[in-house]
Amino acid sequence: MANVLRRLPQNVPGEFFVDSSCIDCDTCSQLAPEIFRDHGEQCSVHQQPQSQAQVRLALMALVACPTGSIGSTATRNARIGVDAFPMHLAENVYFCGFTSEASFGGWSYMIQRSPEDGGNVLVDSPRYTSHLVKRIAETGGISLMFLTHKDDVADHQRFADRFGCRRIMHAADGAARLNVENVIHGTDEVQLDTDLTAIPTPGHTRGHLVLLYKNKFLFSGDHLAWSPDRETLTAFRSVAWYSWSEQTRSMEKLRRYRFEWVLPGHGDLHHDNAEAMHRHLENCVAWMNAHQ
């Protein structure tokens, strides 16, 4: 629960505010850039909501925030924000909201599929909350939990226990220690079913994986994201915990795949046609090679 006594001075005057517990995960500024911005080491409100739609977005950020750092001095129905998740992105793909501090506010996603198509897929773990668990149960539960890497596993065990789903993770990121049921080894792609391909992309961590769905949606974990400043795809050199040169090679490997969406754990998501995304990926590879 945000504390108005710890309201950051960078907030503009008005009802909504961010307090000093913010960990700068950027979930709010990505979800509602009209209202929240990253002012440096933390986020703050740069414009108070101007409409009911923007109030809804502010309340969504409030419940998605991993640290409860967003508050309102007015009496608001937080249910409006709660009920907005999972948030529809495109086709049968959703953003779960309810990010976890254990994953530094990493975003997790859900692919809703019929049992005939293999059932629902959870990509990385959101915070385990009763509302989200109920909503997931209403849409058929979880058949498969795909864990891109060890940083963003959060409440994976609780979701696995609740839904009896199998988890997939790479051996090099400690899958055995986490009791993961299906462990991927090596650097070759693994076809999980007709529509899902797991692609090892070591670099950010040694056992990092991305998930390609229907040659359209690339769940990129902490490997690849959109840069709004450079207006192209990018990777994060400062958090290449395992190897930047290895991450560059992993990025080069992605050239052989087609996708229209990049859905990261951290950083901005992006959508464009496959040709444009390929050009952005080439930009990213060139930029990485120039920054060895």
Ligand code: SF4
């Ligand atoms: S979502 Fe919360 S922790 Fe993340 S940047 Fe915004 S206020 Fe800070």
